[in-house]
Structure formats: C-alpha cells, structure tokens
Amino acid sequence: MPTARIFxxxxxxxxxxxxxxxxxxxxxxxxxxxxxxPLTGWAGSGDTRDQVRLGFPTQEAAIAYCERQGWGYSLVPTPSKTLKLQAYADNFR
Incomplete structure (x- = not known):
C-alpha cells in the first residue's frame, strides 16, 4: 500500500x-x-511514483482522494507565516 505525503x-x-x-x-x-x-552516473530508481505530483484546492480534497484510493497518508503542517515589517529609513540607523 503506497504512502502519500500531503503538504x-x-x-x-x-x-x-x-x-x-x-x-x-x-x-x-x-x-x-x-x-x-552504471553508464551515466545519474541517480535513479525503479520507483515511478516518485514522478507523480497531484494538486488539490483544499486539504480535505487531498485526504478524501487518498481515502478513496485506499492509500495511507501523512500531513505535513504548514509553517506559520511571519511578516517582518521594516521601514526604508531603518537601513540608515
């Protein structure tokens, strides 16, 4: 059973x-x-699922797709977005 990563x-x-x-x-x-x-030295494997990337509009849609297909999945949490507010005048302090 394949395992998917959703992020x-x-x-x-x-x-x-x-x-x-x-x-x-x-x-x-x-x-x-x-x-x-052995011929080119490039890294590769026989796993073709490494080339597959699917996009979804929501997290719930991605989870529902995995459950419909019977795949296991792991959710990668979204890192928090921090804004660094800085004025142009701060460059000259």
Whole structure:
C-alpha cells in the first residue's frame, strides 16, 4: 500500500508573489533507494511514483482522494507565516 505525503506548496524563493501557495500537493513516499546508473552516473530508481505530483484546492480534497484510493497518508503542517515589517529609513540607523 503506497504512502502519500500531503503538504501545502511553499512560496517560490525566486519570486516575490504567492502564486499557487494556497493549493495542496500530494507526493508519494519513496519505496526504494536511488542508485547511480552504471553508464551515466545519474541517480535513479525503479520507483515511478516518485514522478507523480497531484494538486488539490483544499486539504480535505487531498485526504478524501487518498481515502478513496485506499492509500495511507501523512500531513505535513504548514509553517506559520511571519511578516517582518521594516521601514526604508531603518537601513540608515
């Protein structure tokens, strides 16, 4: 039985906006370790579920999908968002 990890997508570090950070994502836990390919040296495994990522509008929708499929799941809590309020004049103190 596959185990899925459900989490809320973090903000992209390369952008200032919060596009799609309200969506929830489902990824599968790896079932086998990655090993280097003898020809190229790239890391890989026979586990194809590592490539699957599903998006959901709410946490409840992701949980309901896992339960419908009969999969186990673990919820990763969303880190709290802290705002650092700073005025431009603080740079010259």
């Amino acid at each position: 809320q997508r973090p903000k992209n570090a390369m952008q200032s906006g919060r596009y799609r950070t309200d969506r929830w994502q489902l990824e599968f836990e790896p079932t086998e370790a990655k090993q280097p390919d």
